[in-house]
Amino acid sequence: MTRYPRWKFFLLVAVLAVCGLYAMPNLYPDAPAIQITSAQAGGEVDERAMSRLRSALDDAGIVYSDAERVGTSWLLPLSDSEAQQRARELAQRTLGRDYVVAQNLAPTTPDWLRRINASPMNLGLDLRGGVHFLLQVDMDTAIEQRLESWVSEMRLLLRDENIRYRDVTHEGQTITARFDSSADLDAANSRVRDQFRGFNISRDNDNNALVLNLSNEEIAKIQDYAVDQNRTALNNRVNELGVAEPVVQRQGADRIVVQLPGVQDASQARRILGRTATLEFRLVADDVDPRRAASGIAPPGTEIYPFKRDDRNPVILRRQNIVTGDQVTNATMGFDENGQPEVNISLNSAGARNMQRVTSRNINKPMGVLFIETRTDIEHITNEDGEREQRATTTREAYVINVANIRDTLGSRFRITGLDSPAEAGELALLLRAGGLAAPIYIAEERSVGPSLGADNIKAGLNSMMLGLALVLVFMVLRYKVFGVIANIALVGNLVILVGVMSMIPGATLTLPGIAGIVLTVGMAVDANVLIFERIRQEMKWNNLPPLQAIEAGYGRAFQTILDANITTLIVAVILFAAGTGSVQGFAVTLFIGIVSSMFTAIVGTRAMVDLIYGGRQRAPTALSI
DSSP: OOOOOOOHHHHHHHHHHHHHHGGGGGSSSSSSHHHHHHHSTTTTOOHHHHHHHHHHHHTTTOBBOOEEEEEEEEEEESSSSHHHHHHHHHHHHGGGGGGEEEEEEEEOOOHHHHTTOOOOOOOTTTTTEEEEEEEEEEEHHHHHHHHHHHHHHHHHHHHHHTTOOOOEETTTTTEEESSSHHHHHHHHHHHHHHOOEEEEEEETTTTEEEEEEEHHHHHHHHHHHHHHHHHHHHHHHHHHTTTSSSSEEETTTTTEEEEEEEEEEEHHHHHHHTEEEEEEEEBBBBBBBHHHHHHHHOOEEEEEEETTTTTEEEEEEEEOOOOEGGGGGEEEEEEEETSOOOEEEEEEEHHHHHHHHHHHHTTTTTEEEEEEEEEEEEEEEEEEEEEEEEEEEEEEEEEEEEEEEEOOOOOOOOEEEEEEHHHEEEEEEEEHOOOOOSSOEHHHHHEEHHHHHHHHHHHHHHHHHHHHHHHHHHHHHHHHHHHHHHHHHHHHHHHHHHHHHHHSSSTTTEEHHHHHHHHHHHHHHHHHHHHHHHHHHHHHHSSSSOOHHHHHHHHHHHHHHHHHHHHHHHHHHHHHHHOTHHHHHHHHHHHHHHHHHHHHIIIHHHHHHHIIIIITTOOSSSOOOO
């Protein structure tokens, strides 16, 4: 028998060494931790804040390990999940709203493995735990915003039709348009009825007015649109964060569930999801005496806002918006000619028309960019029954981030400057690029799936895998003796390769269906060896071939059968990955990798071991332990 090629030995050793090295971090489970991040994008957590936190933890008797700086935040490992929950509540009370405190997991992988980018597999929410957000959509504000838009549309319609009107206002869910004469009322009646079909419209002849009451059907449409649009925007934001296998789905009439398994920065996720950041472009009321802003009383048709959070420099803006954040189609962060951060904005067709129409009429007049942010904080309080519960508090902040003179007519593309840092510009671009929110949202509930659930699921999955593995090992030894031991060693090598490859794939996440794929792989991994070993037996029994020639013939003639049998399974795995989502894709990935690695270990691995045992003898063996 021709000896087995040496390069295949080296290939086998290299694959096992590399995969074993990258599988090692899975022996070091992550520890519960809390992550402290500045509430402002790009802000750092100073050492004084960490000293206050350490003192508070020491006074409360909470055991913690040395904190590790991760970028601009700090990661503080705790002893267990109970201490993690207590430490988070204590840290939030101690540090206040200037910092975001989130539950996370701290890596315990040795530094020498981290230096080669070796890290444990990402585990899904059902295994590792993660963050569960329940977001509430503010339906009253959604209807209010839509009514304000309709009021602007009605004013524009009446002006385009040259119909004189006294005023157009709304109160509650009713829009009232008042006219100077009955002739104007008659002229407006037909046009308004054609354009505003979602209202129940009636005439008030005594006051020369049209009264538009929002219909229940239109209210339902607004609510459905608000939830669906917010769900889409949140899904885009989660994708921007790079979270593996996230869940963003609607719950009930006005809530959205967001689950983030395996997040690397839970505090960033909370800050991004808990914020409603929008832009409004408005003209500056340059005809108003700036000194009136100091009094805090805005003239009719205007509003007063601070400039970059500085109440000492207020800006008076017109109430009417030129463009709003929901008309932004793309936003990217960049740098201007002076190296300062900027956000490049692209508008949809409606926004571009409005921007062009207004700016063409207001050349050399100032325009302001109003930034409006709604932020939700979760407070842990003790209710009357003495039980701990969560309470959401929402704060709204609005300030002008940029004021510039209109030098030329603007269209669908322009830029925003005057931002404080690249981090602020990048986060603003992310929020705008992910899609405008149709209505404000706030975090009604934030829950971390504790490691106990993950540990139970992992234990159940490992028990099933170990039981299946043990039964396969026993069967192979009893059935094929020494060759069964060889197949068992290859099976263990197959698991090492599978875990190593899963750990090396960026973004790959192991879930319970993924563990099911591994269990299935364990059962299927020995199929190739069974085909080979039975073929060797047949060659010795039916064709009377010597042992070494029977080994050569068994591996050679069984290869095509093994390939045909596994290609069909690989095709199914590819289809599952392409057509499935979430957990189905996780199952498909582990199945695909498991089949490929099992073919490699069965054909190359066992062949190498058989050659080491039987091929290096001075005398050819007369029998095989098979």
